[in-house]
Amino acid sequence: MHTRIVRTPFANIFLAALLALSASLAVFSTAHAQGIVYGDRVPAGTIVANDVILYGETVIIDGTVEGDVLAIATTVEVNGTITGALVSAGQSVRISGSVGGSIYAASLLLGLGPLASIGRGVYFLGGELDTAQGSTIQRDISAVALGARLDGDLGRNMNAIIGPVELFKLAVQGINGLLGTNRIQLPPLLEPTSAAPSAAPLGAIVGGLQSMGPSAAALGLPEGVAVDTERLVAWLIRLGLDFVTFAVVGLLTVLLAPSMLSRGAYRIRTSPLAALGWGVAVFASGIVVLILGLAVVVAVSLLFWALALGALGTLTFAVGLFAILLAAVFYVLLVLFCSKLVSGFFVGRWLLGMVSPRLAEVKIWPMLLGILLYLLLAAVPYLGWLVAVAATFVGLGAIWQGVQDTRAF
Numbered sequence: 001m002h003t004r005i006v007r008t009p010f011a012n013i014f015l016a017a018l019l020a021l022s023a024s025l026a027v028f029s030t031a032h033a034q035g036i037v038y039g040d041r042v043p044a045g046t047i048v049a050n051d052v053i054l055y056g057e058t059v060i061i062d063g064t065v066e067g068d069v070l071a072i073a074t075t076v077e078v079n080g081t082i083t084g085a086l087v088s089a090g091q092s093v094r095i096s097g098s099v100g101g102s103i104y105a106a107s108l109l110l111g112l113g114p115l116a117s118i119g120r121g122v123y124f125l126g127g128e129l130d131t132a133q134g135s136t137i138q139r140d141i142s143a144v145a146l147g148a149r150l151d152g153d154l155g156r157n158m159n160a161i162i163g164p165v166e167l168f169k170l171a172v173q174g175i176n177g178l179l180g181t182n183r184i185q186l187p188p189l190l191e192p193t194s195a196a197p198s199a200a201p202l203g204a205i206v207g208g209l210q211s212m213g214p215s216a217a218a219l220g221l222p223e224g225v226a227v228d229t230e231r232l233v234a235w236l237i238r239l240g241l242d243f244v245t246f247a248v249v250g251l252l253t254v255l256l257a258p259s260m261l262s263r264g265a266y267r268i269r270t271s272p273l274a275a276l277g278w279g280v281a282v283f284a285s286g287i288v289v290l291i292l293g294l295a296v297v298v299a300v301s302l303l304f305w306a307l308a309l310g311a312l313g314t315l316t317f318a319v320g321l322f323a324i325l326l327a328a329v330f331y332v333l334l335v336l337f338c339s340k341l342v343s344g345f346f347v348g349r350w351l352l353g354m355v356s357p358r359l360a361e362v363k364i365w366p367m368l369l370g371i372l373l374y375l376l377l378a379a380v381p382y383l384g385w386l387v388a389v390a391a392t393f394v395g396l397g398a399i400w401q402g403v404q405d406t407r408a409f
Contacts (some may be wrong), residue, residue, distance in 0.1 A: 040073070042080065051084070057311050059090075061097070068101065072318050074305065076107075085120075089318045091305055095135075102139075106321060112137075112152055239375055246344075246371045249337045254363050261363055263402030264342035265349060268394060271401070276390075279339070279397030286331045294324050339395030344370025346398075 040056030042048055046063035052070070054061070059073035061080050068084035076093045078086065085101035093105045096113035102120040103110075108127040112118070114134035121139040122129075128147045131137070135152035142159045150158070253260060267275050297320030304313030345363070348370030352360035359365045374391055378384040 044080065072314055074311065074314050089321065090314050106317075116152070235379065239379065242375050243371060246337065246341065246375070247368060249333075250341050250345075250367045250371060251364070253338065253341055254367065258363060259406070260338070260399060260402060261342060261345045261367065263405055264395065264398035265346040267398040267401040267405075268343065268346045272394060275394045275397035275401060277397065278400045279393030279395065282396050282400050283335060283393060286335070290324065290328055290331065293320075293327065297321060297324060334399065335392060335396060338399060339392045340374055341367060341371070341395070342398050343391040343395035344374045346370070347373060 039052075040054055040058070041060045042052065042054075042063040042065055044062035047066065048063065049066045051067040052065050054069065054071040054073065054076075056073050058075045059071045059077070061069065061071075061078045061082065064081045064083075066083045069082050069086050069088075071086065071088040071093075072090060074091045076088050076090050078095045078099065079097045081098045081100075083100040085104065086095075086099050087104045089106045091107060092109045092111070093107045094109075094111045094113065095103070095116040095118070097115070098117040098119075100119040103118060103122045103124070105123070106125045109130065110122075110124050110126060110128070111130040112122075112132060112135040114132045116132070116135040118135075118137045122137055122141045122143070124141070124143040124145060126145055128149075129141075129143050129145045130149045131152035133151040136155075137152065138155040140157045140159060141150075141154060297317060301313045301317035301320070304316060345367045348366030348368070349360045351373075352366050352369060374387065377387040378391075380387075
């Protein structure tokens with residue numbers, strides 16, 4: 001028997017996730033709504049020409065799905081064919097068939113059998129990643145896992161963080177990135193390469209090519225010194241992209257939450273040390289809360305699974321993980337952008353107030369000036385690290401104090 005339905009695009013994975021959670025409240029016999037197929041399995045010999053949302057204690061795909069699949073279950077098994085992508089969350093995800101697109105999985109185990117074939121990449125967050133000999137992944141593996149056994153064939157690159165030590169290093173790197181201290185540093189002036197290229201390898205000669213622009217003398221530089229033009233252009237491009245990103249977030253802040261800038265700047269002006277202290281506390285406590293929240297979600301899910309309440313455990317894991325991800329996105333946005341915007345707005349308004357008090361009253365101009373000054377100072381070696389740390393902590397603490405002031409009223 002073959003089942004065919006008119007195909008509609010899998011437009012939004014988050015919308016599909018919400019639909020899946022809503023559908024889980026009903027009895028999961030196979031049903032069709034709005035062009036998307038719901039159920040807990042695709043039997044052998046069945047061809048579904050549409051996107052599929054599957055949920056239950058055990059989800060099994062033995063047939064063919066000509067589209068994308070969202071599967072949430074204690075155990076997910078793919079023995080048939082999926083022409084699109086597979087998005088899955090559960091205790092165990094096992095692939096013994098073919099997935100034409102990429103796999104996005106969050107589970108305790110992601111296993112690829114000897115006959116598994118993945119047409120694109122694998123993106124995994126969880127406990128163990130196991131690819132058996134004979135399995136094939138056409139592109140990359142991007143994974144954060146506690147353990148892995150990788151015996152299958154990989155078409156391109158392996159980008160994985162495996163083990164507790166590597167997870168700790170990743171967390172440290174993430175904190176460094178939140179502080180904004182991993183920027184491209186201001187390119188130094190480099191000495192030109194030797195005039196006798198035959199004495200150096202070809203790679204060194206190519207890497208040492210000098211600028212075809214004005215000479216060092218024309219630029220007023222000391223004799224024998226030239227600018228590394230390639231790195232300078234890369235730095236300017238990065239600076240421009242950072243400025244545009246901050247400017248867009250800043251304009252949205254001016255439109256949606258203008259009081260955050262004003263209250264934060266007031267707190268920095270009246271109590272900068274208190275803002276610094278609160279910023280350190282909020283920064284550290286935010287990381288702790290996210291880690292504890294994730295630990296609670298995993299512990300509760302494991303408890304439900306241990307009590308043979310697999311569906312409830314899977315639902316708890318999926319909803320909890322989604323909530324933690326939303327909280328993490330909000331935290332990163334607050335630390336990476338909003339803290340610098342408040343600090344930059346304070347500095348920009350102070351400088352503009354001395355030159356043109358009228359312009360200083362229009363929030364956009366001091367914000368843009370402060371962003372530009374911050375990005376320039378953050379690019380200076382050594383000093384940039386101190387500027388980024390100070391702007392992050394002081395701005396974050398000022399935002400927290402501003403929120404408390406709002407509650408007081």
